[in-house]
Amino acid sequence: MEPDPKPHYRKPGRFTRRVFNPLVAALTRSGISVMGSRVLEVTGRVSGLPQRVPVNLLSFEDRYYLVSARGTGQWVRNVRAAGGRLDLLLGRKRQHVVATELPDADKPPVLRAYLRRWKAEVGVFFDGVTADSGDDELLAIGPRHPVFVLEMVS
Numbered sequence: 001m002e003p004d005p006k007p008h009y010r011k012p013g014r015f016t017r018r019v020f021n022p023l024v025a026a027l028t029r030s031g032i033s034v035m036g037s038r039v040l041e042v043t044g045r046v047s048g049l050p051q052r053v054p055v056n057l058l059s060f061e062d063r064y065y066l067v068s069a070r071g072t073g074q075w076v077r078n079v080r081a082a083g084g085r086l087d088l089l090l091g092r093k094r095q096h097v098v099a100t101e102l103p104d105a106d107k108p109p110v111l112r113a114y115l116r117r118w119k120a121e122v123g124v125f126f127d128g129v130t131a132d133s134g135d136d137e138l139l140a141i142g143p144r145h146p147v148f149v150l151e152m153v154s
Helices: 014-029 074-081 108-126 135-144
Strands: 037-043 050-060 063-067 085-090 093-101 147-153
Touching (some): 050 108
Antiparallel strands (some): 050 063
16 A cells, blocks of 8 residues: 555634634733643744744643644644754743654554543544544554654753
8 A cells, every 4th residue: 555645634724724723822822821722833844934833732641742633734744844843832931842753553542632632622633533432443543643742852
């Protein structure tokens, strides 16, 4: 089986792009975290300019993770191109981070925790798979959802 030449990605709808994401980003920039939200800042792989997007920071088993519910979007491609180096912003606080992408086999417990925490917000992007699904179902959707474990850098 040949790899899919076009990575999986679900574009956000108009409401998300024009209302929800800007609102969450504005609150987060003001120092108000919405259920663990942060603003991810990473150098754009094409423009070379800082790109910012609101993300859900998952705390799970004493580690932090970023999960791309929508698939391989621009922030994922930029993080990969930047060698995993990014910043997480909350108000005036800036945390330097190195993100390492997890292999698909290691994703099920993280995806389960992510779905438990944000099912109402992101469940639609997981094709009926829930936090109560078996590991085999989580393994099957793993390749469509990049997951990064974060190491905070001082």
